[in-house]
Amino acid sequence: MDDILWAPWRLAYIAENERERQERSARDEQNRVEVRPDGDPGCFLCQAVADPERKRRLVIGRSENTIALLNKFPYNNGHLLLAPLRHVGRLDRLSETEQAELTRELNRLVIRLEEKMRPHGFNIGLNLGHAAGAGLPGHLHWHIVPRWNGDTNFMTSIASTKVIPQALEALWEILAEPS
Numbered sequence: 001m002d003d004i005l006w007a008p009w010r011l012a013y014i015a016e017n018e019r020e021r022q023e024r025s026a027r028d029e030q031n032r033v034e035v036r037p038d039g040d041p042g043c044f045l046c047q048a049v050a051d052p053e054r055k056r057r058l059v060i061g062r063s064e065n066t067i068a069l070l071n072k073f074p075y076n077n078g079h080l081l082l083a084p085l086r087h088v089g090r091l092d093r094l095s096e097t098e099q100a101e102l103t104r105e106l107n108r109l110v111i112r113l114e115e116k117m118r119p120h121g122f123n124i125g126l127n128l129g130h131a132a133g134a135g136l137p138g139h140l141h142w143h144i145v146p147r148w149n150g151d152t153n154f155m156t157s158i159a160s161t162k163v164i165p166q167a168l169e170a171l172w173e174i175l176a177e178p179s
């Protein structure tokens with residue numbers, strides 16, 4: 001079980017066929033917004049940071065230096081991503097303020113998930129670099145994955161099943177903080 005822990009959400013990419021992938025990139029292209037001067041226009045986190053329309057980016061919360069959103073390719077129900085607003089890919093590029101804020105927000109998100117979804121546990125992790133499975137190595141992001149007793153079978157099935165966008169929107173309604 002542990003050895004597959006940080007790979008399964010990537011299966012959602014694999015499950016997406018070529019036509020779906022093209023449709024998604026066309027949609028992403030259409031929704032593209034101008035990123036901050038220090039951002040990367042091709043980075044979905046920088047796009048989410050710059051876009052005032054939180055729902056279409058599945059952004060559930062924001063603090064002065066961080067952003068939190070639902071993972072479009074969840075490993076489990078309620079799978080969140082937490083990132084600094086700045087496009088930095090290394091831990092040593094974070095300021096002390098950012099580090100402290102990320103830790104504080106991580107705490108807040110765990111509490112929020114506990115209140116709204118009643119998980120029995122969490123996997124929380126950071127993939128640094130392509131070799132470690134980071135889909136987006138240029139912009140640090142923590143994965144927060146709620147876990148329920150006996151959810152292993154569910155995860156096996158969700159990994160090869162398409163996540164329905166409506167399900168993500170419904171979850172967004174539950175988890176989004178008032179802006």
Ligand SMILES: [Zn+2]
Pocket residue numbers: 039040043044045046047086087088138139
């Ligand atoms: Zn970025």
